[in-house]
Amino acid sequence: MMKNNYYKFKNVALLLLALTSVATLASNQVQGVRVWPSPDNTRVVFDMAAAPEHKSFSLDKPDRLVIDLQNIKGSSNLPAVTGESSVIKAIRSSGDGNSMRIVLDLTKATNANVFSLPPTPPYGHRLVVDLPNNQPEPNLPPPTIRAARDIVIAIDAGHGGEDPGSIGPSGFYEKNITLPIARQLAQLIDRQPGMKSMMVRTNDYYIHVNRRTEIARGQQADLLVSIHADAFTSPQPRGASVWVLSLRRATTEVGRMLEQTERHSELLGGVAEIIKDSANERYLAQTVLDLSMNHSMVTAYQVAGEVLDELGKVAHLHKKEPQAASLGVLKAPDIPSILVEVGFISNPQEEKQLKSASHQTQLAKSLFTALKRHFETSPPADSLFAQQRAREHRVSAGESLSLLAQRYNVSVADLRDINQLASDSIRVGQTLRIP
Ligand SMILES: [Zn+2]
Structure with a gap:
């Protein structure tokens, strides 16, 4: 008897639960449409009231991507689209009061990737469409080795596009601090004979962290500098810090990359051409990589120290010594990489300071001074700096x-x-x- 009642109750509860969830789903809504073009890819983001139920498929002649969304309230109107991209001719929609069909008219066939993202402040639920550029803007050809080459500094402005980074108490985004500092640093580097900058991202768009190191590697960067602003749950912490790859992470990364035989040549550059004997390849790759990793880590640690010396003149320091971390952007075992936290955006005074153009300039100048001094003291053998020193x-x-x-x-x-x-x-x- 007890048991029966229990089951009855449970069935009613399940029914109620089912009804409630139908009601919840039916209230989903497209609240915004944002287009973020980048050199590799165009990202379209649909801001949703709740987690989207979606299906998508491609059509050709003309090229289109069709997305069907279920349980959409007000499904006949699509909000105004912000941003534009050369890949998309138009975004249009139709609806029957419950489901919505969104059609992206494309300028060419592309391998679209459609997925949903959970809420991350300042954004809520999202449906994301990534449209890779079929002919990505070719990375500039790697610098040819001449008698005296430029030292290449890859500058990575943290976050961007969909990813605002940390958000300050006044609502300012980290991504809007990192980009102007990166741009100014790039300008200073490009004015210096013997040095050349390359920006990992040149504008406000999202790049996956793995792609950031790939871009730096594609340009045979001598150093990767990633620029960020720190944040904490309480407003007190303040000051800049500089991070380098931790030894444990580096060792894991080398192991992981060695498992992927096709990546050996990418990592080893010219050396891979010489290593034709596959039985010996892994062993040799390990040896060469260990050497280059060792060099990378020593260089990164030295540069980090020099950057701290300079930053300390224009900003409060959170940590006076370089910190070791397992951060994604620092994982390239073959490129010396540092990550600079220019201050705490979560600290109200520092947020104000970090927003100011004059402070951003001071930070960029101090980074430049440190990098220049480092490479003047320890120039790569084939660089103009080395020639001048000679x-x-x-x-x-x-x-x-x-x-x-x-x-x-x-x-x-x-x-x-x-x-x-x-x-x-x-x-x-x-x-x-x-x-
Ligand atoms: Zn960051």
Whole structure:
């Protein structure tokens, strides 16, 4: 008897539950449509009131992507679309009061990826359509090795597009702090002979964290600098910090990449051409990668220290030593990578400071000063910086300052200045800089 009643009750409860969920689903709604173009991909985001029930398929002649949404209230009107992309001619919709059909008229056939995303502030439920560009803007050809090449700094402005990063107490987005700092750093680098920047993202769009290191690798970057702003659950923490790859993460990544034979050549560059014996390949790849990882980590740690020295002059430091982390963007074992947290966006004073253009400029300048100094001190052997550094002269017996000035076609005064000489006397074995 008890049992029977229990089942009866349970069935009623289930029925009620089912009715409630139908009612909930029927109240879904498309609240916004945003188009985010990027060089690789166009992302269309439908902001939804609840988790979407969706199906999609492609049609050709003309190329279209059709998305059917179920249980949509007000299904006949699609909100106004913000943003545009060369891949999309138009976005239109039709509805019968319960379901909605959205059609994307495309300029060419593309392999669309349609998926839903759970709420992440400031966004709620979303239906996302990724339309890869069929002919992605080709990455610039890798820099050809010349006698004196530029040092390439990949600059990664954290977050972007769909991903605002952390949000400050006044509602400011991290992605809107990282991009202007990255742009200014790029400008300073590009004005410096012997250095060249490449921006991992050039505008407000989303790039997956794995793709960020791939872009840097495609340009054979000497260093990857990822720019972020920190956040915490309480408003007190403040200050900048610099992160490098943790040894444990690096070791795991090397292992994972070695499992994928097809990635060896990507990681090893020219070396892979020499390694033709597949039995030895893994062993050799391991050795070469260990060496390059070791170099990457040492370089990253040195650069991180130099960046902290400079940042400390213009900002409060949260941590005075480089921190080791397993952050995604730091996982490239073959490219020295650092992640700079320029301050805490969750701290009201720092949020205000980070928003100010003059502070952003100071941060960019201090990053540049540190990077430039690092590469002046330890230039890659084939770089212009290395060539310039090599303009030194070791004094032999019988040489005088005036003789050297004549030989290098410079003035005695310039030689004296650059070498900070108090007089014209020089000694055998002394190393002089040549202006
Ligand atoms: Zn961040």
